[in-house]
Amino acid sequence: MKKVLIKILCVSLISYSFFKIDKVKSIVPYYYFPTIKNLQKESLSIGKSAYQLLFFGQYKDSLNLAKLAVKINAKDEKIWLILSEAQVANKLYKDALNSLNKAQKINSNISEIYFAKSNIYLQISQQINAKNALEKGLSIEPNNHKAIFQLGNIFLMEKNYLEAIKLFDKSVKIKPDFWQAINNQGLAYFEKNNIDLAKIFFEKAIAIEDNAEPLLGLASCLKINNIQLAIKLAKKALDKDPKYVNYDFRKEQLWGDKLQTSTEILLQNEQLKKDVILAKSKINASS
Template sequence: MNKFLKKIIWISFICFYSLQIKTVQAIVPYYYFPTIKNLQKQSSYIGNNAYQLLYFGQYKDSLNLAKLAVKINSKDEKLWLILAEAQIANKQYKNALNSLNKAEKINSNISEIYFAKSNIYLKISQQSKAKSALEKVVKIEPNNHKAIFQLGNILLMEKNYLGAIKLFDKSVKIKPDFWQAINNQGLAYFEKNNINLSIKLFKSAISIQENAEPLLGLASCVRINDPKLAIQLAKKALAKDPKYVNYDYRKEQLWGEKLQVSTEILLQNEQLKNDVMLAKSKISESS
């Protein structure tokens, strides 16, 4: 009997101990520690969301998400690029350059880094640095027509018209329907007093895309020899994009002084008076 009681007590003790272990396991919380791979996936997801917000013009929200993505994973150069784009959109140019430098340290063979740098340098009027950055883009991607075009634009700013024309021509050979480069060749040739070639180039750009810039450029070219056509083209250009009524806006689009003078004379034509007033009023409303 004594032995039997001892056996029962021993079995009861084992059962009680097992029950206590289960109870403790139920009380202690379970912690999930994410792996590096999961963190990287999460940061990429957040980075993509930041980029989408940037696309839809939600610049501040995009910036906050991009910062979070970089905090989670600071070794992904793509996330630094997204952060830099968000910083540029928020006009934080110094911070954007720092982000791009960090991206460059991770991977110096990404052309987008230098293209973004060139855009910042142009915004802060550091043309020589912008040129150097674009040259790095072309070194990585010799057929990057946009980078070649931007280099041409810098030469256009420097009034190196022949150099600009060569680069625009190179850009068009890579991408034949690149109407912006064709248009800017027209701008350059006008400053070289080759009006006939400017006319040809503006017409060529219009045949690809009927944009306000080549329309008004062509109007300014033909205002003396064909004033009726010039009026028609100018009306169409101002209706498409009223901002081209503004001298300073055209200057931002790299219009040279000779073309500016011709355009100002054209826009003073009495037949364009209402169109000019309407364009200016639309600019005022949107500002």
């Protein structure tokens, strides 16, 4: 009886022991440890979400998400590029340049890094650095028509009109319907006092895109020889985009001194008085 009792007791203890183990196992939490590959995939997904928020104008939220993506994975240059764009949108230009420098350290053979740097340098009025960055980017991607156009714009700002025209022409050869480059050839030729060629390029730009800028540029070209057509074009331009009534806005669009003077004289025409007043009121209403 004693042996039986001992056996029963042993079995009970063993059973209890197994039961306790199972019970303990049942309350131990399960932890998922993601692999490096999964973390990298997740960081890129977060980065893409940050870029989407940027597209919809949610700049602060985009910045926070981009920072999170970089914290998860600081070894992906694409995420640093997204972060830099979010920083630019929030006017954190120094931070954006730092992010681009980090992207460059990871992979120095990406043209977008240098093109992005050039845009920031232009924002902070560092034209020489902007030019150098563009030239570096173009050494990697020589047929980027937008970068060629931007380099042409820098030469336009420097009043090196001949070089600017060459670059705009090169950009158009790559993308024939790039009306902005065609328009800016008109801006450059006007400053070189070649009004006839300026007129031709403004007309070419309008044939592709009936935009306010070439319309008003063409109007300025025609104000001496065909004032009625010039007035008609100016009215149309101001109706399409009232901001072109503003001298400072036109300057931001790289209009030179000669074209500015010609346009100011045109806009003082009595037949444009109501249109100028209306355009200015629209600007004030939207500000």
